[in-house]
Amino acid sequence: MLQNLETLARDARSWPFEQARNLLDHVLKKRLSDADRVAAKLLIDAGKADEALATFEALRKPVLLETGYGPSGLPHMGTFGEVARTTMVRNAFRALTGDHWPTRLVAFSDDMDGLRKVPDGVPNPEMLKEDLHLPLTKVRDPFGTHDSFGAHNNARLRAFLDGFGFDYEFMSSTDQYRSGRFDAVLLRVLERFDEVMAVMLPTLGEERRATYSPFLPISPVTGHVLQVSTLERDVEAGTITFDDPAGGRTTVPVTGGHVKLQWKPDWAMRWTALDVDYEMSGKDLIESVRESSKLCRVMGGVPPEGFNYELFLDVEGKKISKSKGNGLTMDEWLRYGTPESLAWYMFQSPKSAKSLHFNVIPRAIDDYLSFIDQYQAQEPAKRIDNAVWHIHAGDPPKVASPVSFSLLLNLVGVANASTKEQLWAYMARYIPDATPESEPTLDRLMGHALNYFDDFVRPAKAFRAPTEQEAAAFRDLASRLRALPTDTTDGEVIQNEVYAVGKAHAFEPLRAWFGALYEVLLGEKQGPRFGSFAAIYGLPQTVDLLERGANGDLAG
Known part of the structure; x- marks a missing residue:
């Protein structure tokens, strides 16, 4: 059965399988000589991925897929989309290579970044204002529940991902810098400082070029993350010297968490130090990926395989902006629709711009349900490209809902229903044996339909007289x-x-x-x-x- 799945995966046309094949080629090229790569590919194409794994020791190291998160705010729709899509690629890779090939999915938090501005909608904003420029893991928690604002938001991220059942490892930037995990590459950045600058300076404006340094030292006096020039470098000692606004001329090591890197060099350093094999990002970061890839090579690493997805638009076709609030939040989607319908929406055409607004939810729910129904009647070669195969890691439910979401919305309106119990009373006549326990999806959809109808359908209803x-x-x-x-x-x-x-x-x-x-x-x-x-x-x-x-x- 496994061999058959691998064979199907080689020919599958859905985008996660295209990405999985690209990732496999990347891993083989990165880890094996030309001759060994050809031999391993022949084994894999013959459905003998386990034999390739047993033959070549270099392939036994886990394939690392990464997603990044900036914990200055709470997890949002983009966080879900990136982890969900990366998980789909990971599952496709497993199908392509067999379950014995090890993989890891790391959710990386950039929690050593300095707090640049006070986020909207948080308590105790004056306290946060006092902590501006401190690393997020040093900023006091305005909610009073954790040791720092970064720790609070990291906990929210983990709870968020756990709530959706994602299989991942959490990794903190602060922990990695302080533990010495990044030290070897940081020293390499110091050694190759001029090469790093040669990549970065052409991308900057004239004013920024005059003071730019890839190193952001942490002030020993204030604890602030400083945007200052590097005045001296001592490669042998592993230190940089800079002017600290609070302490004058200062020298610190680049290791042990005394500095962090600007975000593009930081991204490249992380790829190098963690040996990341795959990371996707939004279309707006194409140039950043290109520059970070160059920096990764300067640092002695191999840039990961990647994928650029299109960004979502609001109902008017404008780019969604968190500051403008013109998008759709996770809580809003989950008030009106299921997590599976959101995953279905994320799966569809990731390279095409799509509206992310309330009006897309009913269609997304019903499309997801129809794909579940289609899956049961499809041959294996079609099933593996069905969105629900990817949403449910190859094991979608056998049945969906006996009633569509659009029908429920109309039933709510015509019956003037305000509770699930009223809707179940109608269902008892149509599906006599159905209960909330036997039809849990339908029961969930009833709750979503009641919410959606009250908030969007009822205010927009416009009856007309008949001809x-x-x-x-x-x-x-x-x-x-x-x-x-x-x-x-x-x-x-x-x-x-x-x-x-x-x-x-x-x-x-x-x-x-x-x-x-x-x-x-x-x-x-x-x-x-x-x-x-x-x-x-x-x-x-x-x-x-x-x-x-x-x-x-x-x-x-």
């Missing part, structure tokens, strides 16, 4: 449904009657008939499959709705 043609068709459909057994729950039987009435009353095109049902009866431009809706809502209730719509009572 004479539409009113006659509504009465005809009511008469036909009244002739069916009142306990009919077969949506197809009801849908056939809906089609028959539309044709009998000469709606041209036929979609105009369905538009009339939605606009007059539901107060919306679009709606669910009407037969399924009527089956859940109940025939007597649907007949009453049709008659009130025909009389113009719903238009108010």
Whole structure:
């Protein structure tokens, strides 16, 4: 079975598998000689990845995938997207190489950065103002729950990732600098200072070039992260000298956490010191990736394989900005939609710009549900490219929800429901054996539908009066449904009657008939499959709705 999975993975076309194959080529090239790389690739292509692992010791070191996090704020949509997408690549790599190839996913926190400004929406802003320029792990926690602001936000990050079930290792920049993990590469940066500057200076403006140094010393007096020139370098002693605004001319070692690096050299140093094999980033960082890759080579490292994803846009097509608040937060998505629907949205076309707004959530939920349904009927070669294979690490649920989210939204509105219990009362007629315990996804969707309807659908509903043609068709459909057994729950039987009435009353095109049902009866431009809706809502209730719509009572 494993060999078959590896074979399928070699031919899979979805983007995580494309990235996994690129990552595999990167690892083979980085770790093996040309001859050994050819031999290993032949084994892997023959479905013998385990044999390649046993043959070449260099391949047994874990493949390291990394994501980065700036803990000056709380985890956000981009944090989820980057970890979710990187996890998809990791799972695809495992399928390609077999479970015995070791991999690691590191969530790295840049918590040694200096606090540059007081974030919005935090308590005790005056306290934070006093701590500006200190490393985040030295800034006092305004929430009063942790030793520092950095520790507080790191804890939030870990809780955030744990809540979604991500498999990762947390790593703190402060811990790595202070432990000496980065010392060897920091000394190399000192030794190759001029080469580092040759990469960085052409990227800077004239004023910044005059004072730029890749080293940001930590003031022994104030503890601030200083943006100052390096006046002297002693490679043999491993030190730099600078002017400390609080202490005058000062010399400190570049090791042991006495300095940190500017962010691009820091990124490159981390790739080198940790031997990172893969890291993706947003399209806005393409130039930064290019520069950091050059710096990585200067430091004696090999830049990781990478992937640049497109950024999200707001409802008006403008770039989302945290400072403007024109995006969608994690808490907002999870009020109206499931984590799986968000993962589905992150999976789709990561190189294409997409709107990230409330209006995309219902479609994302229903698309996710439809992909679950499709998966069960697909052949293995199609399954492995299905988004839900990646969302669920190759083991998606066998069933989704018996009812779509869009149908639930309309049921909430027509039934004037305000609780799950009211919705389950309707479901008892349509799916007699269903309970919140047997249909947990449906139960969750009911809660999301109630929230979404109250906040977005109800305020936007606009009912209109029917035309004479539409009113006659509504009465005809009511008469036909009244002739069916009142306990009919077969949506197809009801849908056939809906089609028959539309044709009998000469709606041209036929979609105009369905538009009339939605606009007059539901107060919306679009709606669910009407037969399924009527089956859940109940025939007597649907007949009453049709008659009130025909009389113009719903238009108010």
